[in-house]
Amino acid sequence: GAVVSQHPSRVICKSGTSVKIECRSLDFQATTMFWYRQFPKQSLMLMATSNEGSKATYEQGVEKDKFLINHASLTLSTLTVASAHPEDSSFYICSARDMASGDKTQYFGPGTRLLVL
Amino acid sequence: DAKTTQPTSMDCAEGRAANLPCNHSTISGNEYVYWYRQIHSQGPQYIIHGLKNNETNEMASLIITEDRKSSTLILPHATLRDTAVYYCIVLDQTGANNLFFGTGTRLTVIP
Helix, strand or coil, rough: CCCCCECCCCEEEEEEEEEEEEEEEECCCCCCCEEEEEEECCCCCCEEEEECCCEEEEEECCCCCCCCEEECCCEEEEEEEEECCCCEEEEEEEECCCCCCCCCCEECCCCCCEECC | CCEEEECEEEEEEEECCCEEEEECCCCCCEHHHHHHECCCCCCEEEEEEECCECCCCCCCCCEEECCCCEEEECCCCCHHHHHHHHHHEEEEECCCCCCCCCCCCCEEECC
């Protein structure tokens, strides 16, 4: 149980284009999902907390107009990187929490590797 | 804002128990100890968590000291597939519940 998927697994795009990444909880419902970013040889950094039916909460230094988050259902959150540039190239990982569970364990997706040329 | 300290790296022989320590001397009463691991180029994998009592599941055992200031994750019979970065994280179950990853311990299982 507690499986989280991401799509696509990797994407290469030209500078200036927008890229959408999907995060789905496959066997549970999640009112809260999280988006992380990981640069090479570094640890995961939380970007934002995505709440179903409401606005996302962004961490300090993360531009909300560049990283657009939509959490339209209890099983799907999307991250759109608007007008991507080479410095946005990174490993993007989402996680989700099972709303039916009594604890706050987060289950992670496999990640999406973004390369902006 | 590092709440945990872990050794940077450890080696373990295949088939032996891997014991990964973590110090969390400023842990508060509401905070659980969580362990995740990240195999290269994959998303983190949940391993185990606990509050006060020792915990065991199909993956590992978690030993928490009585004063809760440190803990040890035990992989009873390490395999090559256990080579990964292991993260020890303290999480307040009542607050915002954001996981903050430190640098973790890079465990290398040696044949």
